[in-house]
Amino acid sequence: MLRVLTLSTLFPDATRPNFGVFVERQTFGLSQLAGVEVRVVAPIGVPPWPLSRHAHYAGFADVPQQELWRGLNVERPRFGTVPGTGGRWHVGALVRRLQPLLRAMRRDFPFDVIDAEFFFPDGPAAVALGRQFGVPVSIKARGADIHLWGQGPTRAQVRRAGQAADAMLAVSAAMKADMAALGIPADRITVHHTGVDAARFGGVDRAAARAAHGLSGPVVISLGALVARKGHDIVVDAVAMLPDVTLLIVGEGGERPALEAQIATRGLSDRVRLTGAVPHAELGRLLPAADVMALASASEGLANAWVEAMACGVPIVIPDIGGAREVLTDPGYGLIADRTPAAFAEAIGMLIAQLPPPERVQQGAARFSWDTNAAALHAHFARLVAGR
Known part of the structure; x- marks a missing residue:
């Protein structure tokens, strides 16, 4: 029996059902x-009172400390965070909170390995806990955990965790290279691609999806949290150059007011819709309504949204970031464009003018399977445990 303790601050709960769904799906597999x-x-960071009463945190009060979540036994301990400190103290607070919890868990679950599913603060905390309990530690890098937390005041903590971990996973070869550039040993990093649920993504044809959502004419979807890094504003400006194209921006976040103002200023209210967050289970019925999925992110590891769109037969337009070239290995799957409105407009227009057959686009996603993902993860952990 292989007993795996998965530690992830990036994990869904009742207040954030789309948050880290790919971690949930990987772990379930x-x-x-x-x-x-x-x-x-799945620890939840909460600041001290009275900041904990802020709307951003208040909903966590109703999240159970322990529950069976979609078939997984999940503990949700709270740990203290201090806003405005750049995450400097997250790791110490997390370790202090988890030490007694893991000690109690080991009485009936003597875990063999700690699987940290986000590099910060999970990774440094996992290294400290692995030493305490005498088990190997694996840390997975996904994107923002390296590109954001691997900079500034937490850079040294990320680097030290990578140097101390028994092994690491990266969502793309490009992510592995970024980790190595921080001084993390490349020979301990294995590329571990994401998966896509073929039953959920790819079972709806374009005509049915368009009819269900009342759409006609050329349609573009930009899918991701409404944060500056995702570049939805670039796609809005690109669509402004493409008459008769409708844009759906799917997601929620702090950039919504700025996007609303941009849409109004550009006179695009009749062609650009902010749909808000869409449950992950519903995305497979929305994505096929689009001709193109365009996401102008500033950084990614290997975005699940890329692969999910392709699985629905929808070609993608993305910048040359992260694992873009590992995904777009054929021009029939989509196009890489400079991260400017003009370049995105040109690429979107080219695809709309000559759409590749959905079956061809889907071939690009066929390489990404949750079964393959789970088998590779099992082999990775088994090697770590056997080596220890």
Whole structure:
């Protein structure tokens, strides 16, 4: 029996059902393999009172400390955070909170390995806990955990965790290179691609999806949290150059007021819709309504949205970032464009003028399977445990 303790601050709960759904799906796939038992610790960072009463945190009060979440045993301990400190104290607070919890868990779940599913603060905390409990530690890098937390005041903590971890995973070869550039040993990093649920993404044709959402004419979707890094504003300006094209921006976040103002200023209110967040389970019925999925992110590891769109037969337009060239290995899957409105407009227009057959686009996503993902993860952990 292989017993895996998955530690992830990036994990969905009742207040954030789309938050880290790919971590949830990966963990569930691993848990379904014979001879594997998985438990999840999904810590929630909360500042001290009275900041904890802010709307951003207040909903966490109703999230259970322990629950069976979509087939997974999940512990949700709270740990203290201090806003405005750049995350400097997150790791110490997380370790202090998790030490007694993991000590108690080991009485009936003597875990063999700690699987940290986000590099910060999960990674440094996992290294400290692995030493305490005498088990190997694996840390997975996904994107913002390296590109954001690997800079500034937490850079040294990220680098030290990578140097101390027994092994690491990266969502793309480009992510592995970024980790190595921080001084993390490349020979301990394995590329571990995401998966896509073929039953959820790819089962709806374009005509049915358009009819269900009342859409006609050329349609572009930009999919991701409404944060500056995702570059939705670039796609809005690109669509402004493409008459008769409708844009759906799917997601929620702090950039919504700025996007609303931009849409109004450009006179695009009749062609650009902010849909808000869409449950992940519903995306497979919305994505096929688009001709193109365009996401102008400033940084990514290997975005699940890229692969999910392709699985629906929708070509993508993305900048040359992260694992873009690992995904777009054929021009029939989509185009890489400079991160400017003009370049995105040109690429979107080219695809709309000559759409590749959906079946061809789907071939690009066929390489990304949750079964393959789970098997590779199991082999990775088994090697770590055997080596220890």
